[in-house]
Amino acid sequence: RKEVEQDPGPFNVPEGxxxxxxxxYSNSASQSFFWYRQDCRKEPKLLMSVYSSGxxxxxxxxxxxxxxxxxxxxxxxxxxxxxxxxxxxVNSWGGGADGLTFGKGTHLIIQP
Amino acid sequence: NAGVMQNxxxxxxxxxxxxxxxxxxxxxxxxxxxxxQLPEEGLKFMVYLQKENIIDESGMPKERFSAEFxxxxxxxxxIQQVVRGDSAAYFCASSPGRDNQPQHFGDGTRLxxx
Numbered sequence: 001r002k003e004v005e006q007d008p009g010p011f012n013v014p015e016g017x018x019x020x021x022x023x024x025y026s027n028s029a030s031q032s033f034f035w036y037r038q039d040c041r042k043e044p045k046l047l048m049s050v051y052s053s054g055x056x057x058x059x060x061x062x063x064x065x066x067x068x069x070x071x072x073x074x075x076x077x078x079x080x081x082x083x084x085x086x087x088x089x090v091n092s093w094g095g096g097a098d099g100l101t102f103g104k105g106t107h108l109i110i111q112p
Numbered sequence: 113n114a115g116v117m118q119n120x121x122x123x124x125x126x127x128x129x130x131x132x133x134x135x136x137x138x139x140x141x142x143x144x145x146x147x148x149q150l151p152e153e154g155l156k157f158m159v160y161l162q163k164e165n166i167i168d169e170s171g172m173p174k175e176r177f178s179a180e181f182x183x184x185x186x187x188x189x190x191i192q193q194v195v196r197g198d199s200a201a202y203f204c205a206s207s208p209g210r211d212n213q214p215q216h217f218g219d220g221t222r223l224x225x226x
Contacts, residue, residue: 034214043203043217044155087154100145100205100215104154 004090006103014111017078021106023088024070033064035073036087038105044087047073075108083110114139116206117186118218125194126226133189133221137206144187145205145215146179155203161187191223199225 006023013019025033033050048055050062050071061074071088085105092101117136125131137144146158160168161181172179176194181187191198201222205215 032213041201041222043219046214046216049214100155100157102147102155102157 004088004101004103006086006088006106008104008107010107010109012109012111013078015078015080018074018076019078019108020072020074021086021088021108022070022072023103023106024068025088025090025101026069027090027092027101028069030069030090030092032091033071034089034091034100035060035062035071036089036102038085038087040085044089044102047086078108078110080110080112083108116141116204116216116218118202118204118221120221121219122222122224124224124226127195128193131191131194131198131223133191133202133204133223134186135189135204135206135218136186137204138216141206141208141216143207143209143213144181145207146187146189147203147205149201149203149220151200158189194223194225196225199223 004025035047036044037047038044048057048062050064052064054063059076063072085107087105088103089100116138119134123131142162144161147155148158149155157171159172159179163181164183176192178190201220203217203220205217207213207215
């Protein structure tokens with residue numbers, strides 16, 4: 001199963017700042033991409049899907065670069081409640097892998 | 113709440129016992145996935161099932177672990193003769209289909225082996 005790599009952090013960021021994470025994936029046959037958020041000892045929750053054209057949801061912007069095989073997540077005007085682990089997730093179905101491949105996550109801490 | 117339902121939330125077993133973890137997918141979802149998360153680690157895919165079929169079990173340990181998704185009732189992840197290293201959070205996810213569909217997760221079962 002191919003890997004997904006993320007900087008584990010932690011990223012310590014003051015409230016109100018903008019923060020960006022990148023994630024790289026190794027399977028060029030990957031079909032779909034997601035960012036999930038996981039709070040301590042809780043289940044992953046879908047934050048947003050990542051489309052080739054880039055997409056935005058409120059303060060969150062996700063981008064995909066297929067040529068370089070990386071995905072990014074940008075959080076603007078960060079809130080204390082954004083503190084969590086952000087998981088980069090790749091779906092490589094049809095390439096011999098039907099589950100999602102998760103990165104180990106990037107730990108974000110928003111400081112007041 | 114029509115989300116993915118897992119039970120029990122916490123399960124304690126002694127070494128050598130059996131553990132059964134249950135998962136009911138979200139309404140309208142026919143695809144179920146099991147993942148394991150060890151402490152301080154990322155989620156690892158274990159198995160993908162549809163009703164009465166195992167589609168991909170490439171992430172399942174070769175021994176002691178089995179999974180099923182019967183025609184009626186929840187999906188079951190079964191661990192026989194548990195060992196300390198089986199202590200982990202086990203998450204179930206479901207999706208309506210396979211193609212580019214995000215998966216939605218249950219709250220997980222925390223398994224502790226004494």
